[in-house]
Every structure is written in structure tokens, then in C-alpha cells.
Amino acid sequence: MRQLIITAFLLIPAPPLCAGGTEGAAPFNFLFLDANARPAAMGGAYAAAANDANALLYNPAGLAGMKQNHATFQHTGHFQGVTQEYGAVALKQGLGFMFNTVGYGKLQRTTISNPRGTGLGDFGIRDWVVSAGYGKSCKDGLLNFGMAGKYINEEIDTFKAQAVALDLGAILDLKSQGLPLLMGVAVQNIGTKAKFQSSYEDLPVNFKAGLAYRFLNSGLLVLDANLPKNGSATVHAGGEYVVFEKLALRIGYNGRNETGSGITVGGGVRINRFSVDYAFVPFGTLGDSHKIGLSCYW
Numbered sequence: 001m002r003q004l005i006i007t008a009f010l011l012i013p014a015p016p017l018c019a020g021g022t023e024g025a026a027p028f029n030f031l032f033l034d035a036n037a038r039p040a041a042m043g044g045a046y047a048a049a050a051n052d053a054n055a056l057l058y059n060p061a062g063l064a065g066m067k068q069n070h071a072t073f074q075h076t077g078h079f080q081g082v083t084q085e086y087g088a089v090a091l092k093q094g095l096g097f098m099f100n101t102v103g104y105g106k107l108q109r110t111t112i113s114n115p116r117g118t119g120l121g122d123f124g125i126r127d128w129v130v131s132a133g134y135g136k137s138c139k140d141g142l143l144n145f146g147m148a149g150k151y152i153n154e155e156i157d158t159f160k161a162q163a164v165a166l167d168l169g170a171i172l173d174l175k176s177q178g179l180p181l182l183m184g185v186a187v188q189n190i191g192t193k194a195k196f197q198s199s200y201e202d203l204p205v206n207f208k209a210g211l212a213y214r215f216l217n218s219g220l221l222v223l224d225a226n227l228p229k230n231g232s233a234t235v236h237a238g239g240e241y242v243v244f245e246k247l248a249l250r251i252g253y254n255g256r257n258e259t260g261s262g263i264t265v266g267g268g269v270r271i272n273r274f275s276v277d278y279a280f281v282p283f284g285t286l287g288d289s290h291k292i293g294l295s296c297y298w
Contacts, residue, residue, distance in 0.1 A: 028127065028129075028154055028163065028189070028194065028203060028204060029204060030100075030102045030127040030129075031129065031188070031189060031204060032204065032206070033084065033102065034057075034254075034279075034281070034291075035054075035057055035074055035076070035084060035086035035100050035291075036072060036074050036086065036088075036277070036291070037074065037268065037277035037278055037293045038054065038240075038248075038268065038277055038279075039054055039057070039058065040252075040266065040281060040291050041238070041240075041250035041252055041264050041265060041266025041267070041277075041278075041280075042222055042237075042238025042239065042240060042250050042251070042252040042264070043222075043237055043238040043252025043253045043255075043262070043264050044058075044224065044236045044238075044252070044256070044264075045210060045222035045223055045224035045236040045237055045238045045252060046058040046059070046210070046222065046224065047059045047169075047184040047185065047209060047210030047224050048171060048182040048183055048184030048222065048224075049062075049182065049184075049210070049220060049222045050062030050065075050171075051065045051066055051067075052066060052070040052072070052090060053070045053071065053088035053090035053096055053098065054072065054088060055090065055096060055133070055135070056090070056096050056097075056131050056133050056148050056167075057088075057098065057100070058186065058208070059146065059167075059169035059184050059185075059186040060096070060135055060146030060147055060167050060168070060169045060186070061135055061144045061145055061146035061169035061170050061171040061184065062135065062144070062169075062171060062184075063090055063094050063096045063133055063135030063146050064094050064135030064136050064137040064145065065135070065137065065141070065144050065171065065173065066090055066091070066092045066135075067092060068092055068297050068298060069089075069091050069092055069297065069298050070088075070089070070090050070295065070297055071087075071089045071090075071295065072087065072089075072293055072294070072295040072296075073086070073087045073293060073294050074086040074087070074291060074292070074293035074294075075292055075293070076289055076290065076291045077289070078287070078289045079283065079286055079287025079288065080105070080286075080287065081104075082102065082103070082104050082105060083102070083103050083105075084101070084103075085099075085100075085101050085103075086099070086101075086293075087100075094134050094135040094136060094137075094146075095132075095133075095134055096131075096132065096134070096135070096148070097131070097132050097133075098129075098130070098131040098132075098133075099128070099129075099130050099131075100128065100129050100131075101126065101127065101128035101129075102126070102127045102128070103125070103126045104124070104125035104126065105124070105125075106122040106123070106124055107122055107123055107124070107125065108120070108122050109122055109123050109157070123156075124155070124157070125155065125156050126154075126155045127152075127153070127154045127155070128153050129150050129151065129153070130150065130151050131148050131149065131150035131151075131167075132148065132149060132150075133146055133147060133148025133149070134146065134148075140176060141173055141175075141176060142172065142173060142174075142177075143170065143171075143172060143173075144170065144171040145169070145170050146167075146168075146170075147166065147167065147168050147169070148166070148167040149164070149165070149166055149167075150165050150166075150167070151163075151164055152164070152165060152191075152194075152203075154194070159196065159197060161194040161195055161201075162194065162195075163193070163194040163203055164191050164192050165188075165189045165190060165191030165192070165203055166190045166191060167186060167187065167188045167189070167190070168187050168190070169184065169185065169186035169187070170184070170185055171183070171184040172184075180213060180214040181211065182211070182212040182213075183209075183210070183211055184208075184209070184210045184211075184212070185207075185209045185210075186207075186208045186209075187205070187206070187207055187208075188205065188206045188207075188208060189203045189204055189205050189206060190203075191203050202229075202230070204228060204229070204230070205228065205229040206226055206227070206228045207227045207228075207229075208224060208225070208227075209224070209225050210222065210223060210225070211223045211224075218241055218242040218243070218245075219239070219240070219241045219242075220240040220241075221238075222236075222238050222239065222240075222252075223235075223237045224236040224237070226256070234254075234255040234256045235255040236256070237252060237253045238251060238252025239251055239252070245270075246269060246270050246271065247267065247269055248267055248269075248270070248277075249267050250264075250265065250266045250267055250279070251263070251264070251265050251266075252264040252265075257281070257283065259283045259284040259285070260283045260284035260286075261282065261284075263282070264279060264280065264281050264282075265279070265280050266279035266280060266291070273296055273297050274295065274296055274297075275294070275295045275297070276292075276293070276294055276295075277292075277293045277294075277295065278290070278291065278293075279291040
């Protein structure tokens, strides 16, 4: 049963595949999982709002709009013992670095002749990615551009697959034009094919577009659309409101989560240079995910 649940979890972050497309799940679908509590609580809608170290996950152009340095470290406890560890650092000069890994615990090894796996032991599954990016602002901050390179690895028992990929993005910030609106676009996972034993698989290339609207100096509304190369479009939306300049309240909708309602909630508390953030992401009958993280600004 646990193997079935883990398999289902591997498929959850993947966009639905069109008929006639790739058989089963595409490799490296963990790249679609939200890692940081702030964007996760807002449904993963962060293509235009990205202005911190999390830009490497959503739109590298956000590295160009940073006003201060930012480091964040995150732990996620998923259901059935699945865990996710994430860390990112970005400097206001536009440089960013990120590490993200998902571990699926130990699963019982089985065969057709021994379906219970008696005496066969267990095996592990782990995915991870490291990334580095750079963002550049031009036209007095009206346009921001960014790019990020990443090395991706997937390990299932003794089998491994690696790939190298590139993300490209742009953000239009209309604040200088008198409008509290940002528009962002990004293309993710452009890269080499991943080799699994003797077969080669394409990376999950994704096109992302988003809007972010700021109101009352403390509020933020976000909307994203994702269009994967081999899948159907998904919609993501969310909002954030900061009370007393310290307490952030967040809610969102993640259209990629088909096992639950898609509703996400969370919040954060910031004291001086530090903040603690939390996000709750339900996956219906499969269970819930809890994201807890610590960030530092300087």
C-alpha cells in the first residue's frame, strides 16, 4: 500500500499528461513541487511576485528586483514519510543559489514471484537539484531579466538519471508608471534528455506567466498560469496581507493539486531581520503537507 501511495505522490505535482503523450509520469516531476512556505501558501503563484531567493524556483528575473540579501531554509513533512529539504540564498546584486531535495523514505523491494518482498530488503528514492542564477534590471527597474542553470538528479534504488537545464524569465514592473502591477513570464527546464538505463526522457519543460497586484502597501494578490509542454494548463492564485508590518496572512489555490481541494493557507512572523513561515497544503485522502521555514534578511 505504501508503494502505491508514494507512486501517487510522485504523480501529484505532475501536470496532467495529454492523450498520446508520454507513457506514465515524466522524470523530475518533483521540480513542480513548491518548496518555500510563502509561495506555497499562496497556491504557488509566484511568477510575477518573486523578489527574493525563491525566484530560482519560479522566475529567475525576480533576482534583479531584490532590495536586500535573503537566505531561506525550509523543511516540509509530507504524508507517508516523504520529506523535502530546501535552501536558497540570493544577494541584492542579482546572484542566487538554491538546493532542493525530496526523499521518499524506504520502500519494500518486491518481485513478481515474491510480491511481499520477503527477504529482499528495501530501497530508497531521492530527487535533488542545485541551481545558480543571475538577474539584471534595466530601464530604471521597469524591466527585469534573469536566467538560472541547474543540475538535476533522480535516484531510484540503484538506478540514476541526471540532466542539465536552463530557466529564463522576465518581469515587467509598472510601479514607475504609477501602477502597482507586475507581470512575469518564465520558461523552465530547457535542457538535455535524462537517461534511464537504455531509454531517454525529455525534461518537463514548462511555460509560466503571472500577475501580481499590490494594494494598501500591505496587500498582495497573485495569479499564475502554467502550460507544460506535454500537459494541460493549470491555474494558481493567492493573496497575502501583512498586519502591523510583522504578521503575514496568506491563502491560495493550487490548480495542480487534483487530489484535494487545491486550497492552501499559511502565514509568517517577521521580527527584525528574521522571519518564520508556515504553509498547510492538504492532499485529500492521501494526507497533508506542512512547510516550516526560517528566513534571514540583511
